[in-house]
Amino acid sequence: MKNAFIVLAASLCVMQGAQAQPASAGPLDPKLLEDLIAANRIIAMENIVDAMGHVSVRHNRDPNRYVMSLARAPELVTAEDLMEYDLDSVPVRDPGRRQYSERYIHGEIYKLRPDVMAVIHNHSPSVIPFGVSSVPLRAVAHSGGFLAEGLPIYEIRDSGGQTDMLVSNAKYGRDLAQKLGNKSAILMRGHGAAVVGPSLPYVVGRSIYLDRGAKMQQEAIALGGTVNYLSAEEGRKIEARRDYIRAWELWKRKAMGPTAPR
Amino acid sequence: MKNAFIVLAASLCVMQGAQAQPASAGPLDPKLLEDLIAANRIIAMENIVDAMGHVSVRHNRDPNRYVMSLARAPELVTAEDLMEYDLDSVPVRDPGRRQYSERYIHGEIYKLRPDVMAVIHNHSPSVIPFGVSSVPLRAVAHSGGFLAEGLPIYEIRDSGGQTDMLVSNAKYGRDLAQKLGNKSAILMRGHGAAVVGPSLPYVVGRSIYLDRGAKMQQEAIALGGTVNYLSAEEGRKIEARRDYIRAWELWKRKAMGPTAPR
């Protein structure tokens, strides 16, 4: 009788802990899970991330959940590393695992942007110079059509003054998401960028061409003449027709090996 | 009897579809086919293309046909992907396969330039800055002798105003081909380049040295002094003696593996 009471109390404690944690939406679609692993590998292969940076996808069963690795370099991420979060960026289980401190970038964007199905945060090398320069990033190539209208820059000093520059709480994440507005990406001053889109191929593709476009613009400027940028209307027309089907086939096969389905 | 009529009607429909399509010139020379696959792999290996861009060759049996992959990243192209087109860029079979929307670049150049036997369209990274800059691309090195007289730039706004910037119809293709004139390559503003030549090794070689030459000119300019460019006469004398035999041997062996014939 006494033993039974103890067991009951212990169960209640566990349940209380479970109550504090959000409920899981259940398993992610296997195809989406495969693509999330692939996205992690691709952005490493394409030098969009080194050991740092992260990619998430909104859960196919519940728009109020997203899935992302625990704190691990994208190149090493496997299915066992994936964690499910609610939009406050609280994990549905295993809260003791080491997590990305900047997961709020993802959760707060998913809250404000129902159209966004995937998010990447990265520090790609050609983007950072534009985040600290008075010279705005613009589009010099078709591949960067989404840059033609310009991108906002998130200044964490506006959110928190002198900080460690990490978007490591909900307030900073919300400020960033608001500054993002309806754009495809936002630069982060002295830090990197956050890239959003309707699917994993889009955020991977945009992250790659954001970096490549920044590099090409820098080289165009270095020539010393005037630069003939894409117009905003050209950018809109390009993006209206854009998909990343052909590129995704290539990237996924290269990152996952030739046995990946074509 | 009724069944036989239905079968006949169905056959006629298929034949009508076939009639609307141009006739095939027959199989491509196997050596040319092998070189076309190699060219696809080489331009990927040398970072002239990523997932996008394409290479074609004029058919050895009929100057009014050319051969090019369906819409696939060059690095992944195999013999099964190759399609035969007439010079209006209509495929001789399988019109339902996903095709490069910019195939008109190839067809319209083949129409106007009987000397051209191969065409590459690419977005190589060091060329794009010159397509948007007021500073003209010129030759700083022997390897870029074909640049010594300067290259034209195609401005799609002259053809179609504000567009999605794709050369996705015959008119834009024709305008580009006319602007190309008798040159070896043409830059495309905010987009990339089209490179032509008398064989696949030439278009591959010119694509590579167009990109490398652009990079070296950019670095020469960044030094801040005056730049001593090749003269037009030097360029002509260089190109009169140019072949890509030694380079093609290397590129093909690296792209196709050591079993490729030397």
Add this chain to the structure above:
Amino acid sequence: MKNAFIVLAASLCVMQGAQAQPASAGPLDPKLLEDLIAANRIIAMENIVDAMGHVSVRHNRDPNRYVMSLARAPELVTAEDLMEYDLDSVPVRDPGRRQYSERYIHGEIYKLRPDVMAVIHNHSPSVIPFGVSSVPLRAVAHSGGFLAEGLPIYEIRDSGGQTDMLVSNAKYGRDLAQKLGNKSAILMRGHGAAVVGPSLPYVVGRSIYLDRGAKMQQEAIALGGTVNYLSAEEGRKIEARRDYIRAWELWKRKAMGPTAPR
């Protein structure tokens, strides 16, 4: 009897030789040894060193000893190449092996900085331009927080006038260590840098991000606008929270192969 005397005399000679040499602190901790090999490979893999440059670690059994390879390219270093030195950079055995002539960088820094547990000397390509420029290296990215307060530059002309520029004696090493002060790294004019830290992952990480940060600052400057650098306070707050756990896991696995412990 005579023979025994000869043997005794020979033994004394050997002992005298041993007396001139410092005593060994004994075997290095196996985990530290493994990490030292890994650090050598990682800095080669990440292009921080080519054939030249070196990495050392303070001995875990004796703060007056450090361990470093004999004169060998870091990429090739194995356990058999490791030598133990006292802080005057005299080896505890095998003084006849070919040694890094600039080992005094390590020994003299270990003397002045008890907090330093590892040192790297390198010639990474993006750092050298800042060592010869009147434009100071600063922090443009979170990853370079330790650069926010600026780094000193060691000028060997102040130590030795016109030299062969090698820190190949104790005086030059001491001058460099004094100039380093309490910073994380010091540039060396016309030569490279010395990077210090509380562990091997720190010196490896700082060497990598020193190089990457220099490259990004150079590109930010090339844009031609004003540059918004990290503040000293941001740098301090970033570094207070910094570790290289996630990066070290990636680097070590890539450099040592997938069998390396995760």
Add this chain to the structure above:
Amino acid sequence: MKNAFIVLAASLCVMQGAQAQPASAGPLDPKLLEDLIAANRIIAMENIVDAMGHVSVRHNRDPNRYVMSLARAPELVTAEDLMEYDLDSVPVRDPGRRQYSERYIHGEIYKLRPDVMAVIHNHSPSVIPFGVSSVPLRAVAHSGGFLAEGLPIYEIRDSGGQTDMLVSNAKYGRDLAQKLGNKSAILMRGHGAAVVGPSLPYVVGRSIYLDRGAKMQQEAIALGGTVNYLSAEEGRKIEARRDYIRAWELWKRKAMGPTAPR
């Protein structure tokens, strides 16, 4: 009788052909031959050459002979490709094989510079900008000590006016060799460089650090401040102590595989 006469006449023709050709000095030292193959592979691996460029070594048995590959991309060169030349750059056998048209660079330098034991001609990408710029190449790093006194630039217009820019005859080769003087390398306007030294490791090392030094100087200039170059005396003191032993061990093992002797 008549038949015998015909055979004799034919033999005389063959012998006359042989008389026109210089005599062979005999087989090259096997170690030197191995290093010559290695040098070819290393300069390809380190991006000093692509398909073009060449490396030669003076014959160990006769200072009036040198050994170099037939016309083949350095990365593919094997022992069967090696040809022996006299200092007029006439091959001792097989004159019908396809040869480097610019072999006169090598022969004429060996004539004028008895101290030179190996020569490389290359088009390395960071060197070409300095060959066409009014800004002189100088030394910004210890690794480029041989640049501290400056390098001459060969202008083929001074030798031949408007040419195809190839050093494809003895006169141009001699002019280049005279312009080289007693230096370690000479830039060639709009073309590349010729690098000389007392052994294969020296010419390989100087070719690599010539390219790396040019790149670093370009980046130092791009910072926009003043640049603190190495003094001529520093350069001389550095080079007096220079060897490439450690680098050669690394390069050879990487280029030839782990079975290469350490």
